[in-house]
Amino acid sequence: MCHAKNHRKLQSHRCYLDYTVKFCDNHNGGFEMTTFGERLKQRRLELKITQARLAELLSVSRSAISNWEVGRNYPDLDILVSLSEILQMSIDQLLKEEPEMVEEMGKEQRLNRKRKIALRIIVPAFIAVLGLSLYLLYHNTETVNQTISPDQSTVLTVSQHASARWHTASWNGSSLIRPSLLKSSYVLTNDDGSQGDIEIRLVNLNGKTVQAPFILKAGKSHKVILTNRNQQFKLQFKARSGQYIINLQ
Structure with missing residues (x-):
C-alpha cells in the first residue's frame, strides 16, 4: 500500500503524487523519492x-x-x-x-548579480570616456585641420595709411597658431604674387613678442619653430600698402 499527502492514483502501477514529492512502492516495504x-x-x-x-x-x-x-x-x-x-x-x-x-x-543568481554590477560600472565608464573623446575632438578641430591641411593661405591687404602699423593675420577665421604634439613648427611663405616684402613677428596672447621680427621677401619662405607647446601665438605683419599672400604650412 502507498501513502502520500493529497495522493492521486497514477495509471496501473502503485505510485502516488502530492505535487511536492512522489513516493513509489519499491516492493520491499519502503518508498523512494x-x-x-x-x-x-x-x-x-x-x-x-x-x-x-x-x-x-x-x-x-x-x-x-x-x-x-x-x-x-x-x-x-x-x-x-x-x-x-x-x-x-x-x-x-x-x-x-x-x-x-x-x-x-x-550560483546562477550570484553570477547574474555580478554581471549586473559589472554592467553598472562599465556602461557609465564607457559613456564618460566617449563623452571626453568627443569633447577633446570638438575643441581640437582647428588644430587637427591645421595639421591635416598642410597649405593654408591668407590674403593681406594693407591700405596706405595703415602701412606703419602691425596687423594680425588669420587663417580659417582664427588668428591663433596652436602647437601640438604632431606639429611644433610652421613654414611661412610670402607668395610670388605679393606686392613686396613683409615684416613678420610672433606674439603671445598678451601681445609680447616671442620671436624677433624678420623680413620675408616675395617668393621666399621662413621656418618658425614654436618651442612652447602649451602656448598659443599670433602672427603679426607690417608692410607697405598693397596686397600680400602668405602661405602657412
Whole structure:
C-alpha cells in the first residue's frame, strides 16, 4: 500500500503524487523519492503535453526537455519560472529534495548579480570616456585641420595709411597658431604674387613678442619653430600698402 499527502492514483502501477514529492512502492516495504526530471515527466504526461509541445512553449529544443527528464542537466532560473506556470506547479514543488539543483540555481543568481554590477560600472565608464573623446575632438578641430591641411593661405591687404602699423593675420577665421604634439613648427611663405616684402613677428596672447621680427621677401619662405607647446601665438605683419599672400604650412 502507498501513502502520500493529497495522493492521486497514477495509471496501473502503485505510485502516488502530492505535487511536492512522489513516493513509489519499491516492493520491499519502503518508498523512494523521485527526482526533478521524473516529476517533470510525470506532470507533463498528466497534462498530456508532448516533449515537442513543451519545448515549443519554452522556446527550447526537444532534446533539452529530454535531458532535463533524464537528469542530465537542469533548466536555468528563467525557464524554470515559465516551466512552473505551464505545469501549474510552484517552483518549490518542482525543486523539492533537489539540493544539487537548488545550489546550481543559487550560483546562477550570484553570477547574474555580478554581471549586473559589472554592467553598472562599465556602461557609465564607457559613456564618460566617449563623452571626453568627443569633447577633446570638438575643441581640437582647428588644430587637427591645421595639421591635416598642410597649405593654408591668407590674403593681406594693407591700405596706405595703415602701412606703419602691425596687423594680425588669420587663417580659417582664427588668428591663433596652436602647437601640438604632431606639429611644433610652421613654414611661412610670402607668395610670388605679393606686392613686396613683409615684416613678420610672433606674439603671445598678451601681445609680447616671442620671436624677433624678420623680413620675408616675395617668393621666399621662413621656418618658425614654436618651442612652447602649451602656448598659443599670433602672427603679426607690417608692410607697405598693397596686397600680400602668405602661405602657412
